[in-house]
Amino acid sequence: MKKILILLTLLCSLPVLAQQRDSRVREYLSPTRIVWQQHSELIKDGDKLLLPGNGQAELTDRALCKMTSTSEEHPALLFDFGKELQGGIQIVTGAFSNKSPIKMRVRFGESVSEAMCEIDGKNGASNDHAIRDFVVTLPWLGVLEVGNSGFRFARIDLMSDSTEVSLKEIRAISTFRDIPYKGSFRSSDERLNKIWQTGAYTVHLNMQEYLWDGIKRDRLVWLGDMHPEVMTVNTVFGYNEVVPKSLDLIRDVTPLPAWMNGISAYSIWWLLIQRDWYYHHGDVAYLKEQQTYMSDLLRLLISKVDADGREKLDGWRFMDWPSSENQVAIDAGLQSLVLMAMRAGDELCTTLGDDVLASQCRETAKKMEKAAPKVIKPLLKSKIAPDAPGSKQGAALLALAGLMKPEEANSKYLSVGGARGFSTFYGYYMLRAMAAAGNYQGAIDVIRQYWGAMIDLGATTFWEDFNMDWLPNAARIDELVPEGKKDIHGDYGDYCYKGFRHSLCHGWASGPTSWLSEYVLGVQVVEPGCRAVRITPHLGDLKWVEGTFPTPQGVITIRHEKGADGKVKSEVKAPDGVKVYLEN
Numbered sequence: 001m002k003k004i005l006i007l008l009t010l011l012c013s014l015p016v017l018a019q020q021r022d023s024r025v026r027e028y029l030s031p032t033r034i035v036w037q038q039h040s041e042l043i044k045d046g047d048k049l050l051l052p053g054n055g056q057a058e059l060t061d062r063a064l065c066k067m068t069s070t071s072e073e074h075p076a077l078l079f080d081f082g083k084e085l086q087g088g089i090q091i092v093t094g095a096f097s098n099k100s101p102i103k104m105r106v107r108f109g110e111s112v113s114e115a116m117c118e119i120d121g122k123n124g125a126s127n128d129h130a131i132r133d134f135v136v137t138l139p140w141l142g143v144l145e146v147g148n149s150g151f152r153f154a155r156i157d158l159m160s161d162s163t164e165v166s167l168k169e170i171r172a173i174s175t176f177r178d179i180p181y182k183g184s185f186r187s188s189d190e191r192l193n194k195i196w197q198t199g200a201y202t203v204h205l206n207m208q209e210y211l212w213d214g215i216k217r218d219r220l221v222w223l224g225d226m227h228p229e230v231m232t233v234n235t236v237f238g239y240n241e242v243v244p245k246s247l248d249l250i251r252d253v254t255p256l257p258a259w260m261n262g263i264s265a266y267s268i269w270w271l272l273i274q275r276d277w278y279y280h281h282g283d284v285a286y287l288k289e290q291q292t293y294m295s296d297l298l299r300l301l302i303s304k305v306d307a308d309g310r311e312k313l314d315g316w317r318f319m320d321w322p323s324s325e326n327q328v329a330i331d332a333g334l335q336s337l338v339l340m341a342m343r344a345g346d347e348l349c350t351t352l353g354d355d356v357l358a359s360q361c362r363e364t365a366k367k368m369e370k371a372a373p374k375v376i377k378p379l380l381k382s383k384i385a386p387d388a389p390g391s392k393q394g395a396a397l398l399a400l401a402g403l404m405k406p407e408e409a410n411s412k413y414l415s416v417g418g419a420r421g422f423s424t425f426y427g428y429y430m431l432r433a434m435a436a437a438g439n440y441q442g443a444i445d446v447i448r449q450y451w452g453a454m455i456d457l458g459a460t461t462f463w464e465d466f467n468m469d470w471l472p473n474a475a476r477i478d479e480l481v482p483e484g485k486k487d488i489h490g491d492y493g494d495y496c497y498k499g500f501r502h503s504l505c506h507g508w509a510s511g512p513t514s515w516l517s518e519y520v521l522g523v524q525v526v527e528p529g530c531r532a533v534r535i536t537p538h539l540g541d542l543k544w545v546e547g548t549f550p551t552p553q554g555v556i557t558i559r560h561e562k563g564a565d566g567k568v569k570s571e572v573k574a575p576d577g578v579k580v581y582l583e584n
Helices: 002-013 046-050 112-116 190-206 223-236 242-252 264-281 284-289 291-303 327-351 355-370 372-381 391-400 406-414 427-436 440-456 511-520
Strands: 024-029 033-038 065-068 076-093 102-109 133-138 143-158 164-177 184-187 523-527 532-535 544-551 554-562 568-573 579-582
Touching: 024 076, 033 046, 033 112, 033 143, 046 065, 046 076, 046 164, 076 102, 076 112, 076 133, 076 190, 102 112, 112 143, 133 143, 143 164, 164 190, 184 190, 184 511, 190 223, 190 440, 190 511, 223 242, 223 264, 223 511, 223 544, 242 264, 264 284, 264 291, 264 327, 264 523, 284 291, 284 327, 291 327, 291 355, 327 355, 327 372, 327 391, 355 372, 372 391, 391 406, 391 427, 406 427, 427 440, 427 511, 440 511, 511 523, 511 544, 532 554, 568 579
Parallel strands: 532 579
Antiparallel strands: 024 164, 033 076, 065 164, 076 143, 076 164, 102 133, 102 143, 184 544, 523 532, 544 554, 554 568
16 A cells, blocks of 8 residues: 555656647538549449548448559549538548558648649649648558648549558548637628628638638738738637737747748737737736837837838838739838837827837827828829729728828729729728728628629638639639639639649638628727727618627627618617617
């Protein structure tokens, strides 16, 4: 007994290994259909793989799918799992006659054409960030789980020669955070409803260990890209630890004076996210944890404003990819972002009791406002078309920063050409600038045209980029490209996302989700922690809209309905501790 007690004491004294847990779960999905078969005569009972499974190999006499190869012919199947997901694949085998391990090639694709392609160095297909094309060894009468990427489609090829394999199940393994959708949006337009939900789902998939930009690529924390994602998180899920966890990660790996992700604007977006996160959740303790870094960052930004009030940011001068060659727009956008940073710094420093730095931010902001005519003049005189890449980005930020009248930005840039010149990332700010100009109907129409077009092409998540010029004669992503049609995935894309490298699940494209809740449902946070909200609906051509909005105190329930006289009647139920200002 004494020896046992000594052993237990020794075991209890051993160091406890750190454990990391989050709310992610695994869900197994059977294919919804078989899109394509190669050497179908060598495949028997392929439809059995569409049946629900249990992930367990079994000694059974029931019919299984059998794939048989020859020395020259190797059968293959292409599966559709019905929606984009993050995860891998599970293959359950039966008791095939040859017990030797069997080689199987697996290819994931966000589109049918990506799952069917080869990595040839020209089409953009790659194994960067996540392995999506690989060969596995299948066990006899067993289960193999493999893969960690973003995909909707999976192709399997029997690689071994002159072999028969029995397959009981092929299931996708979807990994996601098991969290409720506290926010919601429904209206008389089902197209808008689907767009709102698709944006929410896009961000949900990217809420993995950290808040990623994309689940195929980029599986990284990009700070500028995070801002639209965080606004969607606030709108749909409320508080989630993935946001502060990601903000802290990039802070800790970016000692000043370095810029986050090497991009000066991205450090500004970190600051703006902190401001918006505080307003939605009111967590003063978390804000205080950021004070040292935030204060030093604000001082660094102040040092980058010259005596004339012009920003002189170094590092990579970048807004988004489509605007990257429009230097006039970049200059205008960065001037606007630094000004917005000064105003946010004033608010946050005042909250944290640093009146000296708050005053410095205010004075810098005043100086930058005076420089507005010098910033706007080149944009107005530019020969670049109003709907050309970059023009709408620059105009949107100028309007949001108050350096250009929103009505002028809307009429001269944002409304020109409809959805032409929009981008998935900065589209959110273009929509907000249109709302500032009172053009709510125009913004709703652009959402239908631009984001709705992706859904029309088979998207279940929103893409890294999209261009209205890609639409003519384009095939859907969920079909083999017909003869004479363009491959919307493989034939397009630019910069770092050419061809199949293009991500079809990018969180920065979720802007319509938070925009519809903020401007159509009409919820705007007035005081930190959602202690007060203003609800001002703008239904445009909608007959009604209803939904919910999460706050730290609980969920606000809202319904707006347009009467025959055009007037809107509203019903709002708010939790205790939330003051509502209703403005119809």
